[in-house]
Amino acid sequence: MTHLQKLRVASILKWVSLNFYENHLRSSTTPFQPIGSFSNAQSPRLYRTKRASEDKDSENVDKPSTGNEKNAGQISSSIKKEAQAALLDYLHGTRGVQFMDAENMSKNSPHFLDKLLKQVDSEKEILMKKNNEKEIGREISRFLRYHPINEFEPFFESLGLKPSEYFPLLPRSLMFLTDDQLLVHNYTVLCHYGIARNKIGKIYKEATEVFQYDFEVLLSKLKAYEKLGLSQPTLIKFFVASPYLLIGDVNVEFVKALENLKSIGFETNWIEGNLSADSSYNWSQMLEVLRLFSEMGCSNEHLGELIGQHPYILFEGSGGNTISLIGLLLKFGSTKSQLCSMFLQFPPIPVVKFVSNLRQCILFLNEIEMKVSEIGKIVHSHPLLLGSISLKKANSLLNTLKTGKTRLCRYIQENPQELKNWVLGKRVDPFPGSGENRISKTQKTKFLLDIGFVDNSNKMKKALRGKGGELQERFDCIVKAGLSQEDVCEMIKAR
Structure with a gap:
């Protein structure tokens, strides 16, 4: 395989990477370019950009710590309850935070509480003492009286964010929640609407601007979605799964x-049941997937059957993996009707696994130095086969089969279905010796006997490597160069 051919295969593999949709599709100049275009869609900023220094500082903050590690295991639940009570009293009694919010912050910010205990214990070493529950509560109350805390830390943690997630979101010049009235107001609106507090953090992280809406704006947006005929519990599920829906007007896509x-x-209710609160969904991209299947000639009946059996085709990565797969197979020459037929026979595995299997098969064929044109033929003709199997590594399979790359390429081209017998976890038997090998061995044995080796001797078994016919040609070439046959024979025996 030439260097250019290898580059072409490498380019294809890069093209089908799991980041394909984000990094390639929208900038592609191929006829496939319109797929997934966001030219007419909103482009919400889902995440803030982290500064390098913040990344470094927040690298290890997710791990709870209580200072002296030997004391960490000695913190009992009773001590934690006293610490929580002291924090609750400070937030509600001293700082005026609403009781429900203060209670949520004190009970659901373990990392912040550990840090607070560390600060208090570094001076008093109370955790080393016995029956120290009441004392730790008093010391925390005294500490908070003279050392105001950044209230945004326990607040964001109580909303379900890890320290590494909320660290970049902390206001630069604010310490008290009351200093950001819009944040508190919009948070309260979401709470009253029925969104669980530990899910609001996801909304804040992915749609921060929602929390800077002026008074009554957020509530009006929630009411606008209700006019679509969707129930409040259903909308809550959609907003948590796709926080960007709360940005701007009602999302058209x-x-x-x-x-x-x-x-x-x-x-x-079926759509709602296939959403995960831990994932985020791009409805513009999912709409694009539906449009693609329609363009491929998939009828509503067939599309309903397909998505009903394999909902992950649409919901896994918001259909991004499906778009990657379609794009790859189009590049290998599949027609739209062939793609529709393939999806209707799709195996019961996630699309991301199918794409990974297909990619590994292409890598395998590249590693055994199959021609690019032949790789294309196999991918075009057998996409379901390649996407359904997890092949063994090329080197491992070559050793097990006891064959070379050329013979293996030829065998696969003639018997592509044999690939399913070479999957991970399945026993593979060596190829039977070919007729060429037997002829070569016979020629080699005759050559070695002719120059004086003893039949079946150890020296004969360790003798020259190479094909039998080639050994005789090399011998004749050396003799023609001027050496006598006797000298050449002695040279071979002396190896």
Whole structure:
């Protein structure tokens, strides 16, 4: 395989990486370029950019610590309760935070509480004492009286964010929640709407601007979505799964995606049931997936059947992995009708696993130095096979089969279905010796006997490597160069 061919295969593999949709698709100049375009969609900023110094500082802050590690295991639940009570009293009684919010902050900010205990114990070493529960509570109260805390730390942690997540979000010049009235107001609106406090952190991280809306703005947006006929519990699930829906006006792509899914037989409760609160969904991209299947000639009936059996085709990565797969197979020459047919036979595995298997198979064929054109033929003809199997590594398989790359390439081209017998965890038997090998061995034995080796001797077994016919040619070439046959024979025997 030439260097250019290897570069072409490497380029294909890079193209189908799991970051394909974000890094390649929107800037591609191929006919496939429009897929996934966001040109007419909103482009919400889902995450703040982290500064390098912040990344470094927050690298290890997710690990709870109480200072002296030998004391960490001695912190009993009773001590923690006293510490929580002291923090609650400070937040509600001293700082005027609403009781429910103060209680949530004191009970659901373990990292901050550990840090507070560390600060107090560094002076008094109370944790080393016995029956120290009441004393630790008094010391925390005294400490807080003279050392005001950054209230945003326990606040953000109580909303479900890890220290490494909220560290970059901390206000630069504020310490007290009352200093950011809009943040507290919009947080309260979401709480009253029914969104769990430990889910609000996800909304803050992915749609921070929502918390700077002026008074009554957020509530009006929530009411606007209710006019779509969606229930409040359903909307809560959608807002947590896709916080950016709260940015700007009612999201048009979201509405269209729901309408398209309803037209192929899926009601809102089914859609809601396939969303995970721990994932984030891009409805514009999911709408693009539905449009792609329609362009491929997939009828509403077939599309409903496909998504009903394999909902991850749409919901896994918001359909980004599906778009990557479609793009890859189009590059290998598949037609839209062939793609539709393939998806209707899709195996019961996640799309990301299918793409990974397909990518590994392409790598395997590249490693055994199969021609790029032949790789293309196999991928085009057998995508379901390649995406359904997890192949062994090329070197391991070559050793097990006891064969070379050329013969293996030829065998795969003639028997592509044999690939499914070479998957991880399955026993593989060596290839039977070929007729060429037997002829070569016979020629080599005859050559060695002719120059004086004893049949089946150890020296004969360790003798020259190479094909039998080639050994005789090399011998004749050396003799023609001027050496006598006797000298050449002695040279070979002396190896």
